[in-house]
Amino acid sequence: MRFARAAGARLIEVGIVFLGVTFIIYAMVWALPGDPIAALGGDRPLPAAVVAELRRQFHLDDPLLLQYLRYLGGLFTGDLGTTFDGVPVADRMAARWPVTITLAITAWVIEVVLGVLLGLVAGLRKNSWIDRGVLLTTILATSIPIFVVAVGAQLIFGLQLKWLPIAGTTAGWPTAYILPAAVIAIFGLAAIARLMRGSVIDTLQSDFVRTLRAKGVPRRTIVGTHVMRNSVAPVLTFVAIDLGYLLGGAVVVEGVFNLPGIGQLLFTAIRTHEGPTVVGVGTTLILIFLALSLLVDLVNSALDPRIRHV
Structure with missing residues (x-):
């Protein structure tokens, strides 16, 4: 009830x-x-x-x-x-959803995998040079505007090193999507890494971890089974909601990389004063974000009675 x-x-x-x-x-x-x-x-x-x-x-x-x-x-x-x-x-x-969804999911996977990994390593090696390096990198990543990161990535990895294409989807997945997806993922990756780091540190200082250590449980088992399972719970909430942000945050990146997705459609509609398209795209993105947010809240509420609304 x-x-x-x-x-x-x-x-x-x-x-x-x-x-x-x-x-x-x-x-x-x-x-x-x-x-x-x-x-x-x-x-x-x-x-x-x-x-x-x-x-x-x-x-x-x-x-x-x-x-x-x-x-x-x-x-x-x-x-x-x-x-x-x-x-x-x-x-x-x-006609444009496949491009945006592919871009968002690619970015989502990048930020989840790298963010969790970096946060775990930083949390396990608190106050080490690795921990300080992760913190400094995440601060820098969130301080640079996304369009600057996008243009810089094009110049370095596209024009100078010629590793990846700088525009369009002709090369297909994953070649055409890695660079723009990495640009979008940088900001979520930084947040996930910091969140995971803090969660790992808190878990390592908890009583049940001390008890496991006192019983002689191997460190690999403690980290791989108990610390990971308890530390990743707050991260799951963030990454679920962040998928909605990724779908909306693709606007600038799709414009810079000339990707024919929802973001480019919105960008063009704003420039040409196509009001119905702007409102329609904005409404859809809002619905997606609210649906994901509601789903996460309901799942958390079902799993943890302490956060239920009364």
Whole structure:
């Protein structure tokens, strides 16, 4: 019963957050300067009658709240809107999801494997040069803007060393995805490494580890079985939610590496004032992140009654 109440409370919270964030995105997109309908004609202005008809068709003259409510109603039927040239936003996104999902999962695997490994080594060798090196590296990694890291990676590994392609997906997976995925993974990797390090240190100082040592249990068994199992629990929560961040964080990297994914679609839509596409992509990314966040919270609540909502 308590778990059901917790689940209901979280669903209500997620619903409120979804409505608030999507309304802010919708309002900000349509508040941008410029007339997206007039921009359809390019250098040749559209006839006034055509502009008026398109504005009527897309309800651009209606009050903002009414436009949002109409858009919200379409969401419940799976309609993410239609672009100004008559193409459903969902269709445009469907063609680009494979690239973004491949990029995000590749980055996710890189950051989880390397982050856990670095954090484990740093935690086991607290205050050593390895530990200090991991801490310094993670601080530097999170201090540099992602577009600087992306361009630097292209210059070094693509143009100078010629190890990997710097743009496009022609080379296929994994060759075309390793470099952009590594750029995205750097920031999550740093967080995972620091989180894992702290968790390992706390676990090594716990009473049950001292008891195992007093009983003469080999260090390899203590670390491989008990320390890893107890230390990785907080990391699992982070990496599950971080997958949603990776899907949204691919926007800049896909633009820099010219990858035809959701991020590039959003980047192009913002540049061309394609409001329905921006709102549709933003809404989808929000739904993914909220769904992952809700799933993690419910799993944690089921496994650990201490964190259940009351």
